[in-house]
Amino acid sequence: MQELSVEKNFSTEPPDYRLYSSGQMVVATILCSIMSGGLLLASNYSKLGDKKSARHTVYLSIAVLILQLIISAYVLIWINPRGNAFFVGLNVVIAVCFGYMVDKWQANQYGWHRAQGGLRNSNLNAATLCLFTLCIFFALLFLLVLISIAYFFFFY
Numbered sequence: 001m002q003e004l005s006v007e008k009n010f011s012t013e014p015p016d017y018r019l020y021s022s023g024q025m026v027v028a029t030i031l032c033s034i035m036s037g038g039l040l041l042a043s044n045y046s047k048l049g050d051k052k053s054a055r056h057t058v059y060l061s062i063a064v065l066i067l068q069l070i071i072s073a074y075v076l077i078w079i080n081p082r083g084n085a086f087f088v089g090l091n092v093v094i095a096v097c098f099g100y101m102v103d104k105w106q107a108n109q110y111g112w113h114r115a116q117g118g119l120r121n122s123n124l125n126a127a128t129l130c131l132f133t134l135c136i137f138f139a140l141l142f143l144l145v146l147i148s149i150a151y152f153f154f155f156y
Helices: 022-031 034-048 051-079 084-115 123-155
Strands: none
Touching (some): 022 034, 022 084, 022 123, 034 051, 034 084, 034 123, 051 084
């Protein structure tokens, strides 16, 4: 009969990677866009070794970002040029839904990581990624508004 060794079968060393917390992902989504939170979630999946879920998360984030851009451009151009309240409300609703999904998808994995002594990723890393995606989001929104104005100017 083979003896079981705790040291052989289980590592007592903490994981050498850092994961983003659910709170960091939700704040990134509220302050920036779904793409920020999605990239943080995909980074976690990638560090945990689940490349397929990381890809699916990025694809879903891009799809929701495109939908968010189209709705925002529509509100800003056709409904109310001062549609900031709607834009902020839309972003908060998306962030709450995203937070629920993150809690369902990664709560156990993040809890296990922390229980093993794993560290949380820094807020500065999350903020840098958020700022980058926010710049891309507003550049795309500006481009979409310009295209819509040009379309309106030339075809009406």
